[in-house]
Amino acid sequence: MTTYLITGANRGIGYEYCRQLLNRGDLPIAVCRNSSPELDALGIRVVKGIDLTQDQDLASLQSQLQGEKIDVLLNNAGIIESVSLASLDIESIRRQFEVNALSPLRVTHVLLGNLASGSKVVMMTSRMGSIDDNTSGGSYGYRMSKVALCMAGKSLAQDLRSRGIAVGILHPGLVQTRMTGFSGITPETAVHGLLARIDELNLDNTGTFWHSNGEVLPW
Numbered sequence: 455m456t457t458y459l460i461t462g463a464n465r466g467i468g469y470e471y472c473r474q475l476l477n478r479g480d481l482p483i484a485v486c487r488n489s490s491p492e493l494d495a496l497g498i499r500v501v502k503g504i505d506l507t508q509d510q511d512l513a514s515l516q517s518q519l520q521g522e523k524i525d526v527l528l529n530n531a532g533i534i535e536s537v538s539l540a541s542l543d544i545e546s547i548r549r550q551f552e553v554n555a556l557s558p559l560r561v562t563h564v565l566l567g568n569l570a571s572g573s574k575v576v577m578m579t580s581r582m583g584s585i586d587d588n589t590s591g592g593s594y595g596y597r598m599s600k601v602a603l604c605m606a607g608k609s610l611a612q613d614l615r616s617r618g619i620a621v622g623i624l625h626p627g628l629v630q631t632r633m634t635g636f637s638g639i640t641p642e643t644a645v646h647g648l649l650a651r652i653d654e655l656n657l658d659n660t661g662t663f664w665h666s667n668g669e670v671l672p673w
Contacts, residue, residue: 459483459524459568461506461561462531464490467578467626467648470641471528472496474649483524485515486531506531506557516564524568526652529558530578537595547595554599559606571618574655577607581625581665586672604663604673611661620660624648627666 458475462468463484469492475482476496484493484500493500501518505511532554535546558577569575581587583600604623611621626648628638647666663671 455479455481456525457481457483457523458526458528459485459519459565460528460530461485461504461558463500464488464493467629467641467645468530469493470645471530471648472498474642474645483519506561507552512560512564515561516567519565519568522568523570524565524573526574526576527562527565527569528576528578528652529561530576531557532578534593534596536593538592539594542594547598550595550599551602554596555602555606558603559610562610569614569617569619573619574622574652575607575610575614575619576622576624576652576655577603577610579603579607579623579625579663581671583625584663584672607663608661615657615660618657620655620657622652622655623661623663624651625663625665625671 458480460468460471460482463472464486469490472482472484472493473496476498482498484498485504486500486502487505489500489502501515504515533550535550537543537546562575580600582593582597583604585601588597607621607623614621626644629641629644644666651664651666651668663673665671
């Protein structure tokens with residue numbers, strides 16, 4: 455049985471990860487600020503009350519998981535807020551950096567003791583974090599924070615290789631969640647593809663920026 459820890463697990467892609475992992479016989483551990491009726495109904499372990507931007511909450515998460523091995527650390531939590539050039543909101547950009555880029559790195563750091571050779575770390579990023587793929591501009595906070603997350607994932611892939619830990623940098627596609635206004639593919643379809651990419655992740659392809667459909671994306 456493979457143990458997955460999923461942040462941002464109370465809804466959307468995070469919840470769907472938990473559901474599909476449970477159905478295939480893996481052991482998901484859900485981490486979130488607030489649970490949801492759907493998540494509670496799965497009957498899995500839920501570590502709630504965790505704000506990934508707060509030092510004390512990260513320390514609590516580390517303490518609650520002390521001594522437990524994590525096979526796959528899935529940094530899924532994220533936010534999107536619209537920031538255009540005409541309405542440049544610096545505080546929003548900072549907030550998106552804190553949640554989307556810094557928090558996954560901090561979670562990985564505090565849980566390094568739970569990872570062993572053969573473990574995997576996943577950074578849930580976005581195609582909007584591709585510089586080459588940016589043909590429409592705008593979305594400054596989200597785009598910039600996801601570029602930073604991709605770079606964090608690439609550096610982690612280098613730093614964790616000697617420990618036998620592979621790192622995946624994954625784009626789910628445009629998925630029907632509250633974050634996207636319920637446009638795109640279903641969470642079921644996205645997570646099915648994402649889990650296939652995670653299953654394929656190893657030290658030979660560590661640090662790859664993948665679409666859930668298997669396409670390697672440009673930086």
